[in-house]
Amino acid sequence: MTERTLVLVKPDGVSRKLIGEVLARIERKGLDIVALELRTVDRETAAQHYAEHDGKPFFESLLEFITSGPVLSAVVEGPRAIAAWRQLAGGTDPVEKATPGTIRGDFGLETQFNLVHGSDSAESSAREIKLWFPNL
Numbered sequence: 001m002t003e004r005t006l007v008l009v010k011p012d013g014v015s016r017k018l019i020g021e022v023l024a025r026i027e028r029k030g031l032d033i034v035a036l037e038l039r040t041v042d043r044e045t046a047a048q049h050y051a052e053h054d055g056k057p058f059f060e061s062l063l064e065f066i067t068s069g070p071v072l073s074a075v076v077e078g079p080r081a082i083a084a085w086r087q088l089a090g091g092t093d094p095v096e097k098a099t100p101g102t103i104r105g106d107f108g109l110e111t112q113f114n115l116v117h118g119s120d121s122a123e124s125s126a127r128e129i130k131l132w133f134p135n136l
């Protein structure tokens with residue numbers, strides 16, 4: 001079934017010049033990029049995006065991190081796009097969970113600075129795409 005997912009290259013991925021690497025992997029997998037934007041988001045947008053983590057110990061530093069520089073946001077489409085993109089990204093902890101061959105496994109060292117984001121369900125995807133691309 002064709003799905004859409006929200007992809008972010010977080011500020012660490014942008015500053016490490018990994019945008020091309022990430023987009024190349026999405027394209028090689030066979031997924032379609034249907035929207036793309038580079039911008040620095042405000043605290044309110046970041047808090048809405050990560051609302052599920054409000055109150056957790058890492059929430060404040062996560063918001064500070066996500067608003068610290070430009071983020072690449074993309075809507076990516078294809079069969080099982082949500083799971084397919086999370087497979088490419090790898091597990092949340094780039095060392096303990098992500099395996100080599102994934103973006104986090106190949107390029108990440110710390111859980112917070114794990115380079116990319118992907119929607120975790122159809123509900124999250126619909127909510128996040130509305131937040132990042134209200135005109136889509």
Ligand code: RTP
Nearest residue numbers: 058062091092111112113114116117118119120
């Ligand atoms: P994301 O939402 O960014 O795609 O990451 P995820 O689903 O793999 O992980 P999630 O549990 O949703 O966590 C969101 C982001 O918060 C940061 N984090 N830091 N210091 C910590 O223990 C911790 N835990 C999570 C990471 O940037 C993670 O991707």
Ligand code: MG
Nearest residue numbers: 117118119120
């Ligand atoms: Mg998540």
